[in-house]
Amino acid sequence: MKRWIVKAIVFLSVLFVLAACGDKSADDVKKDLNEKMEKSTGYKATAEMMLNTGEKPQKYDVEIWHSKPDYYRVELKNAKKDQSQMILRNNEGVFVLTPALNKSFKFQSGWPQNSSQAYLYESLIKDIKGDDEAKFQVAKDGYIFTTKTNYQHQSVLPKQKIILDKKELTPKKVEIMDTDNEPIITVDFKKVEMNVKFDKDAFDTKRNMTAKKSDVPTMTSEEEPFSVKYPSYTPEGTEQEEEKTVKTMDGKRVVLTYGGEKSFTVIQEQATVAEASTTTPVNGDVVDLGFSIGALSKQSIQWTSDGVEYIIASDDLSPEEFMMVASSMEKEQGK
Numbered sequence: 001m002k003r004w005i006v007k008a009i010v011f012l013s014v015l016f017v018l019a020a021c022g023d024k025s026a027d028d029v030k031k032d033l034n035e036k037m038e039k040s041t042g043y044k045a046t047a048e049m050m051l052n053t054g055e056k057p058q059k060y061d062v063e064i065w066h067s068k069p070d071y072y073r074v075e076l077k078n079a080k081k082d083q084s085q086m087i088l089r090n091n092e093g094v095f096v097l098t099p100a101l102n103k104s105f106k107f108q109s110g111w112p113q114n115s116s117q118a119y120l121y122e123s124l125i126k127d128i129k130g131d132d133e134a135k136f137q138v139a140k141d142g143y144i145f146t147t148k149t150n151y152q153h154q155s156v157l158p159k160q161k162i163i164l165d166k167k168e169l170t171p172k173k174v175e176i177m178d179t180d181n182e183p184i185i186t187v188d189f190k191k192v193e194m195n196v197k198f199d200k201d202a203f204d205t206k207r208n209m210t211a212k213k214s215d216v217p218t219m220t221s222e223e224e225p226f227s228v229k230y231p232s233y234t235p236e237g238t239e240q241e242e243e244k245t246v247k248t249m250d251g252k253r254v255v256l257t258y259g260g261e262k263s264f265t266v267i268q269e270q271a272t273v274a275e276a277s278t279t280t281p282v283n284g285d286v287v288d289l290g291f292s293i294g295a296l297s298k299q300s301i302q303w304t305s306d307g308v309e310y311i312i313a314s315d316d317l318s319p320e321e322f323m324m325v326a327s328s329m330e331k332e333q334g335k
Contacts, residue, residue, distance in 0.1 A: 026136035029143050032169055033125045036194075042067040044193045045171075047119055049076075050186040051290045053330055058291060062119050062187070065196075071203045072112065074119065076293060078306075085293045085304070087111070087286060090203040095279070096286060096293050098304055099209050102274040105295045111286040116150040116160070118174045118187045124162050142166050149176065152287065152296075153323040157184060170194070185290050209277055225251035225270040226308045233328035235321055237261035262321065264314035266329075271309045287323060291330045301326050 024032070045064040050057050058078075065073040070089060077084040086097040094107040117123035128134060131147040138144075145162045148154070156178060163173040170192040176185040201207050230240070238260035246253045253269040284297030294303035301322040302311040312326055 023138045024143070026134070026145070029136075029145075029164070029169065030129055033128065033164075036169055037122055037125055040068070041195050042071075042198065043121060044191075044196045045119070045121065045189055046191045047187050047189045049119070049290075050188075051330075052182075052184055052186070053290065053327065058330075060291075064119050065198065065202065066120070066122070067196075067198050067203065071198075072120075073203055073208065083307070086208060087293055088203060088205060088208055090205065092205060094286060095205055096295060097205070097209050099211075100273070101271050101304065102209070102277050104205070104209065104277070104279045105282045106279050107282050107284065107286055107295070109285050114285065115152060117288070118160065118176055118185060121171055121192070124171055124174065127160065128162060139163070139166075142172055143169070151323075152319050153327070155179075155320065156324060156327075168192075206277075226268070226306070228254050228256075228268065229310075229329045230256065231266065231325045231328045233324050234258060235260075235262035235317070235325075238263065262314070262316040264312055264317055264325065266325075267311045267313070268308055271304050271307050289323070289327050289330070294326060296322055305330070 043064075043066055047062045047064070049060040049062050051060070061077045063073075063075040063077075065071075072087065072089040074087040075084055076086070083100055086095075086099070088095040088097055089111065092106075094109040094111050096105045096107075098104065112120055112123055116127055127147045127150060128145045130150075133148075135146040136144070137146075143164045143166060145164070147160055147162065149157055149160050151157055157176050158179060159177045159181070161173075161175040161177065161183075162171065164170065165172050171187075171189050173189065174187040175183040178184050228243075234240075238258050240256060241259040242255075242257040244255045244257075246255070248269060250272050251270040253267065256266040258264050258266070282295045282297060284295055287294045287296045287301065289303060292303040292305040294301050296319060299315060300311055300313045302309070303326065304310070310326070310329065312322060314322070317325065
């Protein structure tokens with residue numbers, strides 16, 4: 001065989017080997033992700049979150065800061081309304097801040113380790129590594145893992161599709177899917193910066209409360225302060241029994257009573273701005289409703305959305321049922 005033919009065969013063989021080695025296996029990607037997180041000192045990310053639970057999709061801007069070992073700052077902002085909420089974790093605890101209302105909740109919580117978090121890089125890696133049955137695909141410019149989720153309402157949102165950048169292995173897109181494999185929550189990452197250095201007081205509670213103040217929706221005397229919302233989900237055997245409206249100094253308070261096998265009460269009223277910064281301790285946990293960040297305890301769940309404060313109270317609902325009822329209230333604007 002001529003020498004040039006031998007060289008050509010060797011050259012083509014090398015090309016085939018290189019081509020075969022271009023894409024990594026699922027185990028390779030998991031190993032690289034683990035190493036990336038171990039070497040990382042923290043990161044900043046910006047993302048756009050789309051919530052598809054109502055008639056029209058709702059869009060939110062999300063800004064994520066993480067500094068090792070366990071400092072976090074996640075800001076969730078309505079893209080159309082200049083309002084924001086923030087989850088903050090520092091050496092004082094875990095806080096949910098609503099700067100526009102001058103109010104915050106304080107938790108003794110395991111957040112974010114206690115459940116899936118679609119916008120936290122290390123949480124996505126944890127879900128990938130923790131699912132031995134995760135599906136793996138190689139796309140043109142990314143690696144795709146389809147894994148089970150670890151939510152308190154996992155039966156409603158059981159799966160997620162995580163798309164990673166092929167070169168950097170940083171998240172590009174996350175889709176949280178329902179039981180019909182339809183994406184209910186989509187997180188599109190716009191930018192991820194690794195090993196970011198933060199200011200000394202970047203995760204300070206007071207600084208973040210005062211730095212992010214914005215106006216809340218106001219009402220006039222000629223119009224209703226808010227439209228009453230009703231849950232589109234109730235546990236089997238539970239129905240609405242009563243609706244009461246009470247006038248308050250700031251507008252109205254609406255109380256919906258549901259009776260049956262799993263009775264509960266829904267209270268909604270216009271949010272008010274506290275004169276001085278107030279922090280309410282919560283014996284419970286931080287929960288992500290998609291459209292808002294809530295505080296879940298054994299007997300209630302509460303949150304603020306579009307300038308309205310909501311509380312669901314019950315001795316009968318499980319944590320999952322609290323989440324399902326609360327999440328369904330964003331689907332309907334009325335009966």
